[in-house]
Amino acid sequence: xxxxxxxxxxxxxxxxxxxxxxxxxxxxxxxxxxxxxxxxxxxxxxxxxxxxxxxxxxxxxxxxxxxxxxxxxxxxxxxxxxxxxxxxxxxxxxxxxxxxxxxxxxxxxxxxxxxxxxxxxxxxxxxxxxxxxxxxxxxxxxxxxxxxxxxxxxxxxxxxxxxxxxxxxxxxxxxxxxxxxxxxxxxxxxxxxxxxxxxxxxxxxxxxxxxxxxxxxxxxxxxxxxxxxxxxxxxxxxxxxxxxxxxxxxxxxxxxxxxxxxxxxxxxxxxxxxxxxxxxxxxxxxxxxxxxxxxxxxxxxxxxxxxxxxxxxxxxxxxxxxxxxxxxxxxxxxxxxxxxxxxxxxxxxxxxxxxxxxxxxxxxxxxxxxxxxxxxxxxxxxxx
Numbered sequence: 001x002x003x004x005x006x007x008x009x010x011x012x013x014x015x016x017x018x019x020x021x022x023x024x025x026x027x028x029x030x031x032x033x034x035x036x037x038x039x040x041x042x043x044x045x046x047x048x049x050x051x052x053x054x055x056x057x058x059x060x061x062x063x064x065x066x067x068x069x070x071x072x073x074x075x076x077x078x079x080x081x082x083x084x085x086x087x088x089x090x091x092x093x094x095x096x097x098x099x100x101x102x103x104x105x106x107x108x109x110x111x112x113x114x115x116x117x118x119x120x121x122x123x124x125x126x127x128x129x130x131x132x133x134x135x136x137x138x139x140x141x142x143x144x145x146x147x148x149x150x151x152x153x154x155x156x157x158x159x160x161x162x163x164x165x166x167x168x169x170x171x172x173x174x175x176x177x178x179x180x181x182x183x184x185x186x187x188x189x190x191x192x193x194x195x196x197x198x199x200x201x202x203x204x205x206x207x208x209x210x211x212x213x214x215x216x217x218x219x220x221x222x223x224x225x226x227x228x229x230x231x232x233x234x235x236x237x238x239x240x241x242x243x244x245x246x247x248x249x250x251x252x253x254x255x256x257x258x259x260x261x262x263x264x265x266x267x268x269x270x271x272x273x274x275x276x277x278x279x280x281x282x283x284x285x286x287x288x289x290x291x292x293x294x295x296x297x298x299x300x301x302x303x304x305x306x307x308x309x310x311x312x313x314x315x316x317x318x319x320x321x322x323x324x325x326x327x328x329x330x331x332x333x334x335x336x337x338x339x340x341x342x343x344x345x346x347x348x349x350x351x352x353x354x355x356x357x358x359x360x361x362x363x364x365x366x367x368x369x370x371x372x373x374x375x376x377x378x379x380x381x382x383x384x
Contacts (some may be wrong), residue, residue, distance in 0.1 A: 018135065020131055021128060021131050021132065021135070052099060052102055052103045053103065055099055056096065056099045056100065056103065059092055059095055059096045059099060060096065062092050063089070063092045063093065063096060066085060066088050066089045066092060067089065069085055070082070070085050070086070070089065073085050130145065130146065130149055133145045133146075134146045177292070177296060180292075181289070181292070184285075184288070184289075188281070188285050191281065192278065192281075195274060195277070195278055198274065199271060199274055199275075202267060202270060202271060202274075203271075205267070206264065206267045209260065209263055209264070209267075210260075210264070213256065213257075213260040216256065217253065217256070217257070220249065220252075220253055220256075223249075224246060224249050227242075227245075
């Protein structure tokens with residue numbers, strides 16, 4: 001409840017409020033029309049920001065193209081183009097960061113002037129209305145509207161601070177989850193790169209095995225041909241033996257060819273298995289990402305429910321504490337009344353005992369005084 005003011009205090013405050021209202025009215029009269037100049041202000045501020053946004057979009061498109069190229073270049077054995085692509089990705093990412101920082105600086109340095117002026121006008125009108133109501137109440141030596149408005153503004157600012165604190169907590173949680181997600185993506189990319197390197201090594205080994213088999217086959221053909229020609233020229237009589245040796249050499253060649261074929265089939269199967277494993281890991285990554293998103297939503301819902309429970313428990317605890325204080329106060333008053341009653345009884349008992357003692361003493365003195373008088377009277381009669 002607002003305190004009553006004296007007539008002099010009301011007059012002084014009213015004069016100050018009237019002066020403030022006159023100044024606010026003067027400011028409102030000299031302030032330009034925001035809606036009339038809004039397009040000009042937006043045009044002046046928006047040209048530079050539009051140019052920066054267009055540059056940033058072109059950089060983002062270039063970055064997406066380089067990332068798509070990097071995926072195809074990883075499978076190549078020649079790493080030169082892949083390294084060039086990596087350098088281009090780093091350069092575009094750096095330019096994109098610089099463009100984002102420049103955009104933030106422009107947005108901070110060029111606020112929305114039209115909306116700010118409109119907000120100032122709205123707040124000035126609200127203040128004029130409040131001061132007008134306060135001036136009318138001051139004529140009645142009161143200012144309850146001003147007190148109520150100040151309390152409501154304090155409560156609203158406190159609520160805004162609480163909301164900001166909660167938003168900061170949520171933002172910190174989101175940042176932590178984003179960091180975890182980035183780490184998981186980096187680990188996945190590293191695993192994919194390792195598997196691509198393994199596949200490349202297996203391809204190189206397959207090429208080496210094929211080359212070695214071809215060279216050995218050619219060598220064996222040449223050795224067999226040279227040996228046959230030499231034996232034909234030197235040992236015509238041993239033709240049957242040479243033919244048998246040639247047959248054995250062909251058998252060995254067939255064995256080598258079969259072994260080479262089996263090795264090639266094994267390498268192909270191994271490559272297909274690795275490709276399937278890579279696909280499985282990609283699917284697992286997508287599944288884990290969806291599970292993490294669902295877990296995040298569940299945590300948000302659980303947190304909201306816990307906040308509701310916490311508010312209920314806080315209110316219940318406050319009520320129980322208040323009830324407990326009332327009970328303790330009642331017990332304390334009861335004990336105090338009991339002590340006062342006992343003290344009063346003790347005082348009454350003491351007073352009664354004192355009165356009885358005084359009465360007995362009085363009676364004894366009266367009795368003693370009465371006996372003395374009777375003795376004196378008797379002696380006098382005897383003298384007569």
